[in-house]
Amino acid sequence: xxxxxxxxxxxxxxxxxxxxxxxxxxxxxxxxxxxxxxxxxxxxxxxxxxxxxxxxxxxxxxxxxxxxxxxxxxxxxxxxxxxxxxxxxxxxxxxxxxxxxxxxxxxxxxxxxxxxxxxxxxxxxxxxxxxxxxxxxxxxxxxxxxxxxxxxxxxxxxxxxxxxxxxxxxxxxxxxxxxxxxxxxxxxxxxxxxxxxxxxxxxxxxxxxxxxxxxxxxxxxxxxxxxxxxxxxxxxxxxxxxxxx
Numbered sequence: 082x083x084x085x086x087x088x089x090x091x092x093x094x095x096x097x098x099x100x101x102x103x104x105x106x107x108x109x110x111x112x113x114x115x116x117x118x119x120x121x122x123x124x125x126x127x128x129x130x131x132x133x134x135x136x137x138x139x140x141x142x143x144x145x146x147x148x149x150x151x152x153x154x155x156x157x158x159x160x161x162x163x164x165x166x167x168x169x170x171x172x173x174x175x176x177x178x179x180x181x182x183x184x185x186x187x188x189x190x191x192x193x194x195x196x197x198x199x200x201x202x203x204x205x206x207x208x209x210x211x212x213x214x215x216x217x218x219x220x221x222x223x224x225x226x227x228x229x230x231x232x233x234x235x236x237x238x239x240x241x242x243x244x245x246x247x248x249x250x251x252x253x254x255x256x257x258x259x260x261x262x263x264x265x266x267x268x269x270x271x272x273x274x275x276x277x278x279x280x281x282x283x284x285x286x287x288x289x290x291x292x293x294x295x296x297x298x299x300x301x302x303x304x305x306x307x308x309x310x311x312x313x314x315x316x317x318x319x320x321x322x323x324x325x326x
Contacts, residue, residue: 188283190219192325193316194257196275196295200309201264208266209300211275211314214259215291217252221284224251230277232265237320238276238294252281265297272298276319289326294319 194214201208211230217223226248233239244263252258260279278292295314304310 187221187285188219188287188289189217189221189223189252189254189281191215191223191252191279191281191289191291192218193279193291193293196293196314198297198301198312198314199262200301200311208264210262210264212259212262213279213293214257215252215279216257217254219283220254222251222253223281223283224249225282226250226252226260227280228260228263228277229280230263230275232268232297233274233276234268236274236294236296236317238292238322243277267300272296274317274319275314276322278323278325290323291325292323294322 192215194216197212197214199210199212201210213228228246228248229243230246231239231243246261246263248261250258250260265275274294274296276294278290280288280290282288294317296317297312297314299312301309301312
């Protein structure tokens with residue numbers, strides 16, 4: 082009881098770096114020291130935290146700006162590519178226009194002069210020989226002729242069942258040329274129609290076509306002198322006949 086009634090000694094705390102778990106004052110000092118150290122650390126780190134935040138923000142801004150620049154550059158590249166294609170296409174069209182103008186200025190132009198119905202060769206009397214004469218009204222030579230033809234009962238142009246002849250002759254400007262003759266057989270009734278076209282090569286590798294349709298009213302007849310009279314076949318406006326190029 083005497084010890085219990087003795088006054089407690091004053092709590093003197095503890096020195097820095099010492100630990101006295103029985104002292105409340107020592108515990109309070111240590112908590113205060115820890116809080117101060119934490120505050121000091123936060124104060125020392127604050128500029129670095131702020132700097133890191135600023136750098137992070139600037140990095141984000143730079144990334145956004147780079148993305149926007151990349152998109153702008155991509156859009157610019159696409160636009161430049163589109164313009165380049167448009168310029169190239171226009172140049173191609175201009176070159177083709179100039180080429181066509183040169184062809185028109187220098188080309189050969191073949192037109193049908195006459196289509197003659199002549200008697201067949203000796204020893205034959207069946208049918209007639211047809212000779213097409215053309216004339217070149219252009220400025221350069223025409224070569225590499227191909228003649229496509231057919232005998233029709235109706236005056237209508239059609240591309241099916243056309244026969245073909247080839248001639249390597251050259252038709253110079255202002256001159257006529259007889260293309261190879263072809264034979265047609267006698268028909269049970271007349272008139273019939275000789276239709277077709279002449280395909281030929283002109284300057285600069287171009288090719289053109291001249292279409293024809295001629296009416297044939299019969300075969301050449303024998304004259305009083307034992308010969309035959311050639312017949313010039315008249316031009317006829319056959320249906321669906323294309324325009325010559």
